[in-house]
Amino acid sequence: MIRFNLNLILFIFLINPKIIQCQEFEWWNEKHDWDGTTHWSDYLIMSPKFFGPNAFPIPFPEKMIEETNLDLSFNCHSNKNEFSKDILSKISIPFGSKVNIKLQINPVEYFSMDSVIRDKRFIRDKKSRGFSVGDLLFETKMRLYERKNYELNMNVGLKTASGSQLMNARYTDSPSYYFNIVWFNEYSINQKYDIETGFLLGLYVWQTNLNDYRQNDALLSSFLINFSFKNFNIQNTIRGFKGYIGNGDFPILYRIKFSTNIKNKEFFIFKQYTLKDNPFNTLSFGISSNF
Template identity: 35%
Template sequence: MGSIHAQEDWSWWNETHGWEPGMPGWRSFLIISPGYLGPNALPVPSLTKGVLETGKSFTLSADFHFRSGDPTQNMAGRFYYPFSDRIAIELYGVLVEYYSMSDEVRDERAARDRDGRGLATGDLYFSTLVQLVKGEAFPNTVLRMTGKTASGRRYDAARYTDSPGYYFDLSFSKEIPFQGNQWQGLPFASLGFYSWQTNDMDNLQNDAFLYGGGMELSNEKWTFTNSLSGYSGYKNERDKPMVYTLTVKRELKKNAIQFQYMYGIRDWQYQTFKLAYSWQWE
């Protein structure tokens, strides 16, 4: 009885995608690429700025992703712990996500989610960051090495990849004092490599050039950051996402609040508003 009911439940999907007995399984219809998944599946990594953060912190954020056919909201967390001024670790990921896809978006992604809405948990990322150069004639330099787990759920709904990945990059920056050292400018740039597993039996891995750059302006209380970042895969399956990011951070007595706006320029078709609160300690 269970197999009969399962066949009846997914008959709409078989008809929509032209699946017949003997054809490859439904997983082969999915495209593991940022342009065919939810906003948190393969996002453009946040940029490091050539300098390690000095304090420990835990950040909780509420993210609101706007896109016609796939409005998404989620809660995310980040833990950052420096062991010294030379090395730190970072853990981050989406704690819970609520999505609501239209029939058109659901079918384009070959998602097996009839009503196109539900809850999902995200992937866990873990990073090691190493300060290679700081305060020298050469620009500040940080090496970041990050692994992506396959902990995300709702692969059948095209929300996450159900596969591992990794990226590493080098970020560079140089301080520029303004107005008698009351404000400090920090131009920064990064270059790296991003790789993730796909379900394409001929090309089981997509490799991408990772890049980004921007400008930060800060004083004791405020930090303003503008940046452009992305990565460029080789399969030409909407795998070249590029985003613009504006971040405003306000330091409190011990903690901090942050507002962030992200605009998808290419292959990541969302506009995102993020509100975050950070607990900070030395």
């Protein structure tokens, strides 16, 4: 009899967390007519339109660096139904004059969204707010060709699956990669005025949760123009990619950036506007330092 009671207690102890979990997500099951078998993550839409602002990093056309560079910024992303803020850290290291390595991560992000966005994205967390850690992005840039005023580079980027909060659609919990060619020009009008232009073209690939389309392949492009006057800079950039599935996979972003150079440090502020399939406008400020 005692043995029977012990087995009964053990059974209740083991099954109780599952009962609590089912009750915790019962609202989601009813809201989205869960079929009882499909995993909840398969309801998520793996595209920029339905994820957080840092889930699909889009590269900029950048020239090669000659010194190690550390970049730190504070970013605020918002739309009508959602707000998030994060820290972005980047370090770029040159290896000779032909190769650059860059590491990038959002070490912390706070997010909050209302029930409209939560349900539209099939988010599992009812409160839909909290903290997350971003994916680690690893980039390798290689110089292919160089002349006095321009250079041609190849860039390869790999985004790891290290980010958290998949249930809140902040990061995809899956890897992605891109590779592109960058053409960068510099023009000196006189000793005070300079113009830089950059053009990027490549391929962006990420994993999906669709049975028919296990990955999405996108055409990647970006254009940059930078005006410099003494130690002041105004930079305009438009960038994005176009996937072939058509489920919010065509993000286009415009950014205007103001910066000033003091010794070996750059202080900057920028405003970024969404033009398509990335539902966030962003205000950011930070510092970039060479050492």
